[in-house]
Amino acid sequence: MRILLIEDEVKTIRSLRQGLEEHQWSVDMAYDGDTGRRLALQNDYDVIVSDIIVPGVNGLELCRQLRRQGLKTPILLLSALGETDDKVSGLEAGADDYLTKPFEFREFMARVKALARRPAAVFQAEQVLRMADLELDQHTRLVRRAGKTINLTPREFALLEFLMRHPGKVLSKVEISEKVWDVDFDTGTNVVEVYVNYLRNKVDKGFDKRLIHTLFGQGYILKEEA
Amino acid sequence: MRILLIEDEVKTIRSLRQGLEEHQWSVDMAYDGDTGRRLALQNDYDVIVSDIIVPGVNGLELCRQLRRQGLKTPILLLSALGETDDKVSGLEAGADDYLTKPFEFREFMARVKALARRPAAVFQAEQVLRMADLELDQHTRLVRRAGKTINLTPREFALLEFLMRHPGKVLSKVEISEKVWDVDFDTGTNVVEVYVNYLRNKVDKGFDKRLIHTLFGQGYILKEEA
DNA sequence: TCCCCAACATGCGAATCCTCCTTATCGAAG
DNA sequence: CTTCGATAAGGAGGATTCGCATGTTGGGGA
Known part of the structure; x- marks a missing residue:
């Protein structure tokens, strides 16, 4: 307990x-x-x-x-x-x-x-991660923001889950590649950026407060204030 | 109150x-x-x-x-x-x-x-249907047999859900077509048979007791004994 | 202050995978 | 032997993933 x-x-x-x-x-x-x-x-x-x-x-x-x-x-x-x-x-x-x-x-x-x-x-006791009005259930794999259900693809879900497991922490693209894509070398592509963009469209766009923020030259961070 | x-x-x-x-x-x-x-x-x-x-x-x-x-x-x-x-x-x-x-x-x-x-x-209000060691949660859409999680496609899930809602009852292919495929005419194909086969591979194969049975000329039935 | 370049955002599309369903063939029941 | 059911194979269509090319933005140096 x-x-x-x-x-x-x-x-x-x-x-x-x-x-x-x-x-x-x-x-x-x-x-x-x-x-x-x-x-x-x-x-x-x-x-x-x-x-x-x-x-x-x-x-x-x-x-x-x-x-x-x-x-x-x-x-x-x-x-x-x-x-x-x-x-x-x-x-x-x-x-x-x-x-x-x-x-x-x-x-x-x-x-x-x-x-x-x-x-x-x-x-x-089911595994629910929360950040402001965003919630992600690791068990049922359901994501909702402000009560509205959001449909994510498996890869998008994995990325959001990783972000929500480290709220308020700056996550570099290398870290994200390792944990979400399971590659420890530079693929030479911008997959991470592409998927962050996908996530923002589904999770941030149309809601009042943005939760996914860019730290120039450092990575991304999930937090409340602008 | x-x-x-x-x-x-x-x-x-x-x-x-x-x-x-x-x-x-x-x-x-x-x-x-x-x-x-x-x-x-x-x-x-x-x-x-x-x-x-x-x-x-x-x-x-x-x-x-x-x-x-x-x-x-x-x-x-x-x-x-x-x-x-x-x-x-x-x-x-x-x-x-x-x-x-x-x-x-x-x-x-x-x-x-x-x-x-x-x-x-x-x-x-936990919506769980059970039949022997097989369980199907209508809410989380999770299916397990003998504790092992089974991954079903949406159509497969709908078929199994229909079978489990009528345990021990003979279900004709016409009934199944109507309820699971929502067509009230004969498509001239054998979709139902194909999907029953898919289900058997995932739900029955590898387990000791078969649950999905064929009644020749009548339809299918979900029950315990052979 | 301005400019440039690196970092990031985003639109587009190819490759791949999943799901659904059809068809064809083989086996089994009556 | 005829009809019903099982199963293998494969194509259509859509979702997903990812790469590339092209905008857009931030910030350090001249």
Whole structure:
């Protein structure tokens, strides 16, 4: 089971992390909201746990953003704020559970397990890569952007899959040739450029934000902002 | 939205019922565990709320029984017992959330809503046809026999899908032409035979038991025994 | 600042592969 | 022996992949 823990309070981190790992959970950490969001979209967790008060994007806003982007992963919010108003606004932001500090680890663990056994998580366990409103299911080989299904050829799919496995990373044409075409020499052609062009026509054209960007002389990169 | 409320304490019933109905929820009531279980299995609720201490089967046991019978509906347990042990055992019995009395109605409502927005029922609709060790997923369009993935062309898939939708039934070539090729006249060719042959090569050849059988002069049939 | 060249984008089309279906031939059932 | 079914072979048409030629753009040097 994979869990993402977004928290900046050292004491809480230590106890939760240790406890989770003793229960055989694989824990990814984020110490601020922005890192948390990136990880949440990039990887496929069974549960996400976030403190409300963290540096950067706070827990409530994080929930809203993730839900707006279609992420279905169960979210458990932690907070020192125990007022009904706080709980209500957390749950209305899209969280699935809300736990007030201080709490016993056993209750935390029981709630995390309850979230993980949801059928949503089972379905999520299929390999879905996300980047903004673009999603690629490695299992069903379905690609969608803003809800609209996109039809890719096998080679186009392989290229997009490679890009989405390394979001925000500059990928040189040599790297792409190696991983997508499986050739480690220069073919002397511009296949990569041709296929990047194909992908842009299908994935970027007609949508508001471009996701595939060129870094002159360096390669290509998949990211959100222009 | 439909909710089942299992509770015997008059005061709680009154406030919850009234509040839920003001939020446009349709409320079914049970005053004891046995009635609750019967209703839960009989009808299709979005959320089930149960007090732990009710006459007859108690809330914990109710959870276990419902889960054992495969019911996926989210369950919220209510209780005056606020100890960690109580919460943990409730969640481990299969509940999805646990709320300690007394609570404010707004928090209760927020938690119920959080449970109701789960995609549970949506994804339950897994469209898989099975025949012996052969399975065909109408949604992902994946076909497997004895765990081995089989690659079919669209036409082959349509033919196998038609056969699997009518297991054990004799299907004449005319019927197959109509349903799979959408032609209601005799094309004068033997397309059906050719495609049955393709299917046999991929689906039957190399496996111990044949599934596609010929009924001379009548048509084809999908069944187990030779 | 301007110019040029390398880097990149893109239109076009050839080669290849996949899918579908037909035809022809052979075997089996009744 | 006649009819029905199995199977091999191959062509039409479309999708896919890739190369090439020609625009277009970025950025470093004069």
